[in-house]
Amino acid sequence: MSQSSLQQPLLSVQNLHWSAQGTSILHDISFAVSAGEFVGIIGPNGAGKSSLLRCLYRKQEADKGLITFADKDIRQYNRNQLAQKMAVVLQESPTDFDLSVLDVIKMGLIPHKSLFESDTPADHQIIQDAIKQVDLCGKENQSFNRLSGGEKQRTVIARAIVQQPQLLLMDEPTNHLDIQHQIEILQLARKLKLTVLLSIHDLNLAATFCDRLLLLNRGQQIAYGPVTEVINQTHLKQVFGVDAEIDRHPFHQGLRITYDLNAEKSCP
């Protein structure tokens, strides 16, 4: 916590526990995210990345521990207030209904609108700006279902922008995308100048794009800190069971992870 003593963290998680049907899924998680940071959650499948995010956007209530957002317990916000401050980009779910790109993006207005309020010219401006930011101009009336994976993800990000949040949570935004679109989505997310917390599988991309990383394994927090502290051989061996060489990338001086494919599998 010493690093952020000057600036109060926007989001802080203290001793978070969560279990489902008697099985502990998250165990004693503590970390803090300052305003403007880009933080990645990494860990193998089943490490609890999505569960942690779900606790943060209150799809599920933590059993123990405290989550504060802007110095206030998140349980003190009502649904609307929370949705005005925190937008979530989920892995998109398929639907039989043929929504247009604009229909999806417009949903971002919901937390800011009471039931009888209609859209104002200011709202249209916000929507147009969001469309411009994610580079979907001219595709407003296309069917969301028929977009490519990258365009779908950009549509949902535009919806999040329309929500005008302070914090953006993203659950594996690069999943099922080819490498070009993975990079495109991460660059876009960085450009938004929001505080971002995202779960991500690709360690090289995580190391390149994130300011800090939270490493989880089987619901336990293994490490939290700057990329160089979290990505090291010991952690990779301990958590992912892979041997890896870590050096500086020749192009951008970020960390580069090279997996050793010939390492012998050791039986525990």
Added chain:
Amino acid sequence: MISNNSSSTERLKSLKSLNASHPHWLLILTFGLLLFSVLASIAFGSAQISIGDAFSALVCPLTTEHSCQQQIITNKIIWEIRLPRILIALITGMGLSVAGAVLQTITRNPLADPYLFGISSGAALGAVVIMVMISSSIIGMTLGAFLGSFLAVLLMLMLAGKNAVRVERLLLSGVAVSFMLSAFTSMILYFADPNAAANLLFWMMGSFANTSWPDLIAPTFVIFPSLFIFFSMQRWLGALLAGDESAHTLGIPVNKFRLLVLLMCALMTAVLVAQSGGIGFVGLMIPHIARYLVGANIKRVLLMSCLLGGSFMIWVDVVARSVLAHQVLPIGIVTSAVGSVFFFIILRQRSHSG
């Protein structure tokens, strides 16, 4: 793909894209159709009345013109027999179609409608129980239908259990409840005396015959406020289409909202079933056509379902009262016949397009 078919599919596609870019024109057109339907259907019936006479009879109460005195009988037929009947058809069509569109939205299932959910079966059972045991007064039947449809929703939620949040479970338990309640209704019919059973059976098939102005009171006071509430909740309804979790992150209390909508649909269906009996397929078919014409945007789907549903029901009633001489065909038979043909067409189109 067969060549002569492909050209018609192309045409359909271009028509569809044209519609999607001009939904406003389409809505205005459909509104025009609705107005026309109300006026034109006045002229249909066993007494021959021309559209001109029908129209002048409509405006008669507003004027003191001499000619009105001369066609007292025509006026009476129109004001006391045809108009209430047309209006109840209009309200029923609107109510069932919008209830269907809304149920399809909250379950994200294009096949949902009041029938699939057991809401209609519950309403029918409740009304039949009241008819057999107490009386066939409209107030009693409405109350019975009401209790029946709430029972259906309650049973459905109980069956779905803790996982009622899961849409699939909700749908399956709705189907189960529907069959269960229909079985009870059939049992009552089986044990009822033959005369009463025949009456019940005719009522269950749906009819707008013998509607008078007081019959319109309950449906009007339930359907129009419900429509208003659904229209004002269209943002939330639309958000549910993108998934429960996504709706949750937008600040929507998903489960409470879905329960509220279910209960409102139960209320709407109960009032309509008690008044006019069982009328199937409308809540399923009309929202499909609406989405085909204007896309999935919930505001447009609700409006379109409302307008189309009203027109459709008016013409179904026209067919029902004019297809057989001196006899009225039950509405439910006509809607089911039209509905099955409609789904046959959809099926063929789907298998062609992929």
